[in-house]
Amino acid sequence: MRDGQNSVIYRADYQAPAYWIDTVDLCFDLDPAKTRVLNKMKLRRNADVAPQPLRLDGEELNLSRVLVNGQGTSFKIDGGQLVLENLPEGDQPFELEIFTTCAPVKNTKLMGLYVSNDSFFTQCEAEGFRRITYFLDRPDVMASYTVTLRADKARYPVLLSNGNLVDQGKLDDGRHFARWVDPFRKPSYLFALVAGQLVCREQRITSRAGKEHLLQVYVRPGDLDKTEHAMNALMDSVAWDEARFGLSLDLERFMIVATSDFNMGAMENKGLNIFNTKYVLASQATATDTDFSNIESVVGHEYFHNWTGNRVTCRDWFQLSLKEGLTVFRDQEFSQDLAGEASARAVKRIEDVRVLRTAQFPEDAGPMAHPVRPDQYLEINNFYTVTVYEKGAEVVRMMQTLVGREGFARGMTLYFERHDGHAVTCDDFAQAIADANPGSQFEQLLPQFKRWYSQAGTPRVTAVTQYDEPTGEYRLTLSQSCPPTPGQEHKEPFVIPIGLGLLAADGSELTSRMHVLTQASETLTFPGIDGEPVPSILRGFSAPVILEHAYTDAQLLTLLAHDTDPFNRWEAGQRLAVNRALAFMGQQAMPASDIRLDQPYIEAMRSILRHPTLDSAFKELVLTLPAETYLGEQLQEVDPQRVHAVREAMRQQLAQQLQADWQCAFETNSDTGGYVPDPVSCGRRALAGMALTHLCLAARSGAHSAGPGQPDVWPGKAYQRFKDAANMTDRFNALSALVISGNELAAPALQKFHALFKDEPLVLDKWFALQAGQPDRGGNVLPAVKQLMNHPDFNIRNPNRARSVIFSYCSANPGAFHRPDAAGYVFWSERVLELDPINPQVAARLARALDRWKKLVEPLRSAAREAIARVAAKPDLSNDVREVVTRALAD
Known part of the structure; x- marks a missing residue:
């Protein structure tokens, strides 16, 4: 599929391998400077493929010996591949022995075998195994492995x-x-080894099937006390997969190992999951509620891969969403089920949708847009994207919506009956869901439904309503379209399940149903409606689409106050905020300091804060203004600094106008008792933290909660809470409140925080990220970022630390990054070029910070293009970065 190192690979060119590898016997003599790898394989020709030489992938290997059936043989190296032509004929297996050496200590790419903190680790997905030994490094070659490790x-x-x-x-x-x-x-991408000074937490369990298993979590000495939550999450994952889908743990033991040098979040290697420490280590003193939640989700995700990814894997890397989209859906369902009550489940759903809309929708609209199942790539590492993962999960969720929860479980059962032990495609999975539900709407619509896998872009659903008062007939016309994306000018209609409800003017629900939109336009008729209703459309975010409907403020306020669907209740609040933000941005002559929010909106937010029964976590979500990147996507041309100024002004207004309510919210929610990361306690801490930030912002504006003429007490209270906090969530929320509000107490608090946690790398990542992501006041953030990069604790070779500073500025702080003097773009280009020879994967992720440069206003647009061209002009760029910048510059 690949002709040379710099050629594009196409899905349409897939060919089965010319050889199968049945068994692999690997022997490692581990040494940081020179590890010796003896690879003994049994191979056989694929009878379905015409005879051809054996081409084995290899990268940065020193080859010492090649034997076929114990005898020396001729070979050549061609474009990084080991080519063998004089091989035994016929279909009888033969033995191939390859002896190589590599230098793990020099491996800064963190792909293949590398050294971190004097221990050995591997990362082989997607194409890292070829950096360990010569091999058919592709997912459809599945073999049995025996591994011997030898070391001091x-x-x-x-x-x-x-x-x-x-x-x-x-x-x-x-x-x-x-x-x-x-x-x-x-497949080889699931191979793993670990060797080093490690300690472990162990737990023996008995499965529903009555089998005993050993669960182990390995960490560096000194971190063992931070592994209890990860172990509990692993036990919950094992129990959930057995209960929900009948999928049992299939090994005697299951191991998790944490390392601080890791490109990804975690890796599902069969029975030996290697994790970034960020998703394993947690204690109430060092980890926030978000950290605890993320650990639960990622541990679940990697464990669920044991079946959806390992037992059944991808035929080729174009099918990546077969395992990733499905497994993200499974980890989302797992977290929702663990959340328990309906309000906590709804909060989790909203959080997932927020990630999709702020990260994946822009990807769909940018130069790196691709279908859930891509058709081509230059570097597969660039397609570990929110489209493959999060949008892929939404595609699977729509399948469950169309066949029901029980029907989906039947489809999963059939999928494993058919394909266990095989490398298959997205089509195979969809077909199993359809075949397990004969006569269902999904089975009938399957050919059209699969357009979700083949068509890029975010569909837009336009809703137009008409009410005939004399007859009481209400009409709802739904139309769908999808804008052009690179290589796909025209899109055929999708299958779009749309959750619908109608509310009366008093907020009572008139009807609720699911409609499946399959045509370019369809009209639904609701007879006998007494008074024009308020439509609640796309309930539960039933499809990954953009809904366009001319809601009035009155309708949105009705939905915010009364909708029985939590997602659309939250969405109504978001639409109210977006409408106001866009109106303010349209008034270019108005200084941000003159922005005034209208009283109906203020009162609507006040009613949420004061609501006696709404969950605190839900209140926090409703009162969080839409992200700057999401607001920018609603504009034809974006001035990121104007977007930032408007959003900050709106937040300042909410801080001032709701000051008494924020104080009440803080006092009501600030004491959660002994630390427990359960949904109710997490929600209360989140709302208390939000309230504290707004109270500090109100103090910045000069509105004094302590009474006229008295100094405001809230920054001081925040500083005291920062010092006295019994958990990291409350401590970091207080620190954030001081930094975000720009209070003078932020500096001593930051110093104290560093002194307290200087020996906790993950906590220091938060410290770095908070400063790099703070609001820009007079262009002060970029100088601060440069200063942070000179800090003794900064190390650009560690992906977590690089992300905490560079990414927090370039990718997550648009108001500070998009400077009028283009200095942010110069900084970005320098960092991409600096990172590329060290770690191309990290560099390519950073390169995507300017994906949407064409939407920028001038002169930012020209300056951004110049910066991208500066990176693209470097002759020896990695494929990872070259693909990103080349596609960004393409017309």
């Missing part, structure tokens, strides 16, 4: 690999070995 026992007392430990013992010269056998065939 004092330096590397723990030796781990996939599967079950079958033997271990001493060797000469203070060395030892461990032999692992994985009983399940797997």
